[in-house]
Structures are given as structure tokens and as C-alpha cells.
Amino acid sequence: MNPQRGAWLFLAPALVVLGVFFLLPVLAALALSLTDYDLYALADLRNLRFVGLANYWALLQRPLFWSALGHTLYFVAVGVPLSLGASLGAAMLLNSPLARCKPLFRTALFAPVVTTVVAVAVIWRYLFNTKYGMANYVLGLLGIQPGDWLGDPHWAMPTIIAFAVWKNFGYNMIIFLAGLQAIAPELYEAARIDGASPWRQFRHITLPMLKPTMLMVGILTVSGYFQLFAEPYVMTEGGPLQSTVSVLYLMYDEGFKWWNLGSASAVAFLLFLLMFAVTVLLLKLSRRGEAP
């Protein structure tokens, strides 16, 4: 067999799947977002019309789109730093020579990552129940006023953020841990001899050495958090008062509840553009930090 042809035979199954079920739909989504594809077009394709950028224009004038965008940005801007902070903190504790039973702790801290979002979101819904929830009970013991966590428009998103941090921090913890273990112990040794405090060691050795890891983990986490959907779907159904409707939640409702597939595709593309822009911005910011 000719080796070139052999290679293409090995590639064919995967490339066909990716082409038909990913590349083609992505291109079709762009086309779809320029049409008024809705329930009528679903019934009969002759009802389909090309509308140019009208879907995008209409979205930009819809308050619900802007509030969904605001909720998603809130989730990303607060959730990602908290998530990374928890991951780095846990990784540093696990990396400390003073820590005992490390494999056991590592497994325990990682366990939430492998669980099913829907199932653990259901658990959290009961833990944060206003009347019988464990969260309010424990806060009550500490003398703190109980809250209506998932029922209060101001508290629903913070509760979802807490849930996401709990569910996800273990993943980046493992990556940070590997990064910390790769830092040469001599660096800390030298710093100690020079009399650097633990805080300054962290500030001037740990953080700079972790920077490449931090950038990669940051970008992956940001794009993951932009895709917020299952959490509000299960915990709040977008409520109360639509305070937890995310961009993807809006896309799902628009597309599969109201069958406005054209407009929903425009939502998906705007999200993609935003994620792309934020990723480029993060890369740029990190390069600028290297210059001086």
C-alpha cells in the first residue's frame, strides 16, 4: 500500500466525523444566523428568508441579551479568579513538605471534578434551601442571618459561582501542582539564605515560575466559564427574575424553546466572538507583562 494513501485511510474516519458533525455545522451556523429560520421554516423550507445582519441588530437592541451577557461576564469575572485562587491554594498546600497523607487529600479535593454537574447541582439546591438547607443552618449557628440563596436575584448568581468553584477547582489544582513540583528547590533555598519571607518567596519565585501555567489554565478556565448553562438550568431555571439567564441559556431558550434558530445562531456567534476577543486580550496582556 502506498504510504500516503495509508495515512489518509487512518485519518478518514475521524476527519469525516469532525467534518460532518462539527465543521459543517459551524459554517451552517454562520449562514443560519443570517436567516429568519423559525418554526415556519422548520415546517416548510420555502418560508426561509435571508435577512442579513438583522438578527444581530435585533439582539443588540434586546435588554434580555444584554442582561444575559452581563450575568455571564459576572460569572466569569468573579468565578474564574476565585476558582484559580482555590486551585492554587490547594496545590500549594498539597505541595508543602509539611502536608501529610497527600494522595488521600488529592483524591478528596479532586472528587467533585468527576461528578455529574446535574446531580451535584441538585444536591446544592437542597443544601441552599431557604428553610431546611444545611447552609442556612450552619450560618445560623454562627449567628449570621439566613438568606434565600437561590430565590433572591442578588444572591442566586453568587451561589452558582460558589457551586462552580467547588465543582471545578480540583482540575486546575492538579495542573498547578505539577507546575509547582517543576520549580527547582534551589531557588527557594537561595531565597531563604538571603532572608526572603514566605510571602516574598511566593511573590518573586512561585508566581513568576508559574506564569506560563497560569496563562494556559486561565484561558481554558475563562472559555469554560463562558459556557455556563447546566448550573442555572438545574439550580434556578434562569430565575429568579431572569437573574441567572446566561448567554447559552438564552441561546437554548431561543433555539429549542421558541424555535428561532436564526436568532439563536446569532447569539451563539456573538458568544464565540466575545470568547475569542477575551482570549486574544489575555494573550496580549501576558506578553506586555514580559516586555520590561
Added chain:
Amino acid sequence: MNPRLAKALVNGLLLGMAAVALFPLLWMLSVSFMAPGEASALPPPLLPKHPGWANYRELFVRAGMGRYLLNSVLVASAITALSLVFNLLAGYAFAKLRFAGRERLFQALLGALVIPAQVAMLPLFLLLKYMGLVNSYAGVVAPALASVFGIFLVRQYARGIPDELLEAARIDGAGEWRIFAQIVLPLLKPITVTLAIFSFLAAWNDFMWPLIVLTGQEHYTLPIGLASLAREHAQDSELMMAGSVVTVLPVLALFLALQRHYLQGLLLGSVKG
């Protein structure tokens, strides 16, 4: 700082974090054995007074959980087995076979990773509708048959196979398929195990796409079934916790049994190639 105090602080913090990480899961397990209504009391009980299987019986006999469990096992196993074949073949080709445009094609695939999967979902639904695959197992399985991440993972690992080994086999007259099956596959065994766990967990836990494509209860996987039960039975915390146990326990057990492979893969996948 006093070394004994520092040691107590580090281990105390770890213990506290582990408690926060595990408490919801242990609470779920405990409540799933409580009698209906028992968890709705003040103070919230930690352990069941008379532990029993009533919630599980209710789930499997009346709520159709057995069907969802079977669907999840079927769908996740099919995705794991088939996507392994597709990703192993392609990853090996990108690592070891020479063909025109190899690097460029691979870069293009990696570039596609910036596009979130949800962008494809709306047209994909229409495509599957015209193919008659909406509300079928095939509708969930087909789009998951190959993944860029899986191909990337296999390629990273397969690059370590020495070329001399493959050349020697070619000189001995072995065909490409035989080389793959008899020499390459045994060498790729560790990454095969890793990728299998990744694929199975991702397929088992997947929510948004099955929610879209599975329109009838008879095909629901566990996460979809559980989400729909949670909307119907919002007040039955004991029943829902039993449902969560059934959903989470298989993946948690799989992870505990094979965690070394899983964590290795996580690190391999996060290294930019």
C-alpha cells in the same frame, strides 16, 4: 513560624478543604437512605434514623431510573469504544505517518478548539433531524465519535514510538494495518486506558447536547432524566438524592479505580504541544 504550628496549619487547612469538597457528596449518600420527608426538618439531620432502600425502589420501580441508567451505560460505552478506534487511528497517523500537509492539517484542528461546541449545536440538530436521528441513541453518539482533544492526546503519546521499530516492520513486509494492530496498539495501551476513562466520563456527564437531541423520555440518559425528575419532584429531597447517587456513583467509582491514568492524561492534555 514555629514548625509545629505551621504543620498543624497546613494539615488543618487541607482537612477543612477536603471536608468542604466531600461534605455534599456524603450528605447526598446519607439523605438517599432517609424516609420521605425526613430531611425537611430543623435542625437538618445528618444521618437517617432508619436507613432503608425505599427511595431507590421508588426510583427504579416508578420513576423509570432503570431505563435512564441503561441508556447512559449504552450511550457512554458506545461513544467510548468507537471514539477510541477513531482517535487512535488519527492520532497515530498525525504522529508517525508521513503525508503532504500533515502539520498544517493538525494546526488547523487545534485551531478549531477555540470554537465552542455550542456554536455547532443548532445546525447539528437540523442536520440530524433531516437524517432522522433526532431522539435516537445514534443522535447522541455520532457527533462524539471523534474529538480533537483525543487525537491530540494520542499524537502526543505516539510521538515517543521509535521510527526504527516501524521501519523494521515495513522492511519485513508488514502492511500498515498489521503494523498498527500488532506493534503500535500494544505500545499505546497506557494512553488508550487514559483516553477511555476521559471519553467515558465526558459522555456520562454530558448534558446540553443530549438535552437537545433526546426529545422523548425513553431515550433519556441519567443527567437528562435526573434534571426532568428534579423539576417534577422538587420537594422530594430524599428521592432526588437517591437519583443523584445513582448518577454519580458509577463515574466516581471508575475514577477511584483508575485515577492514576486519569490524572496522567489530564497533565498530558494540558501541555501545549
